[in-house]
Amino acid sequence: MTENIENETDTSIPEGKHLVKKKRRERIVRKGRLKQERLRVLVRMLLSIIFIAGIYYGSKCQSWYLPKDAFNKAGSGSVEIINNNIVPSYKILTLLKSSNVPNVPLYMAKTDYIKKELMKLTPIENVYIRRYAFPARMQIIVRERIPVIRISPDEKVAPVAVFTSDGKIIGKEYMPFKSENDTILVLSYGNKGDDYHKWDLAKIKEIQKITRYVETYAEEPVEYIDFRQPDNVFIKVKTVNIRLGKLDDDVYNRIMRIPSILPQVKLVDSKVKYLDLSWEKVNYLKLQ
Numbered sequence: 001m002t003e004n005i006e007n008e009t010d011t012s013i014p015e016g017k018h019l020v021k022k023k024r025r026e027r028i029v030r031k032g033r034l035k036q037e038r039l040r041v042l043v044r045m046l047l048s049i050i051f052i053a054g055i056y057y058g059s060k061c062q063s064w065y066l067p068k069d070a071f072n073k074a075g076s077g078s079v080e081i082i083n084n085n086i087v088p089s090y091k092i093l094t095l096l097k098s099s100n101v102p103n104v105p106l107y108m109a110k111t112d113y114i115k116k117e118l119m120k121l122t123p124i125e126n127v128y129i130r131r132y133a134f135p136a137r138m139q140i141i142v143r144e145r146i147p148v149i150r151i152s153p154d155e156k157v158a159p160v161a162v163f164t165s166d167g168k169i170i171g172k173e174y175m176p177f178k179s180e181n182d183t184i185l186v187l188s189y190g191n192k193g194d195d196y197h198k199w200d201l202a203k204i205k206e207i208q209k210i211t212r213y214v215e216t217y218a219e220e221p222v223e224y225i226d227f228r229q230p231d232n233v234f235i236k237v238k239t240v241n242i243r244l245g246k247l248d249d250d251v252y253n254r255i256m257r258i259p260s261i262l263p264q265v266k267l268v269d270s271k272v273k274y275l276d277l278s279w280e281k282v283n284y285l286k287l288q
Helices: 003-061 090-094 112-118 202-219 251-255 258-267
Strands: 079-082 124-132 138-144 145-152 159-163 169-171 186-187 224-227 233-237 240-247 273-276 282-288
Touching: 079 090, 090 112, 112 124, 112 138, 169 240, 186 202, 202 224, 202 233, 202 240, 202 251, 202 258, 240 251, 258 273
Parallel strands: 079 138, 145 186, 186 224, 240 273
Antiparallel strands: 124 138, 145 159, 159 169, 224 233, 233 240, 273 282
């Protein structure tokens, strides 16, 4: 009996030591994990502080902002204006001088007010604005109206106004411009009997249509249309000046007679003043 008790005591002692060692190892592991967790929390906190500080100081960097004098002169590199053939860049910047340069990083700035200001310029049909964050710069893309008719009191005098395809009139302050010569030259004094300021879109389209008709049947480009006497209109092609007379409903039928008589004009030895198509059925040449 005594022998059995001694054997049980000898067996339990090694088991107790093993359990103590196991618990000790578990405490060491727990302490190690706790230290690692605290370290991770500390690292995350430091990274968050660094990140927030970076955002704060980065937002204060001047490269995010447009210079205060960005609207003062063209070619500064901060503001680029493209696609403007009628309105000079300096006129656009002059208009923007009354607007404040954004005092926030450009990527955060609203640009609606810039578009609103530029839309006040008659030749401009629409404006698109691109913002580049770093370094801060702005690109103003202009879409201008299409000029179709230029007005002058004489063929040798610089134009005083231009009409666009949508019937808007552009004043002399925008001339000359790059695409001016691609328009139809119309001679007009702008007086009471022929006040081009009162012309509407229908009138512009009528002039374009007459020009196309004459160029088609004469097979020559139109040099100008003379509206200085509204009831006695002339249209000049390379070979001869053509009198259309009053622009009534029959004018297109009279234009269709050009191919039958223009070859004869080229054969006349005398100098021709104009080809008269103002009559309903009769054509004749007026000699100088």
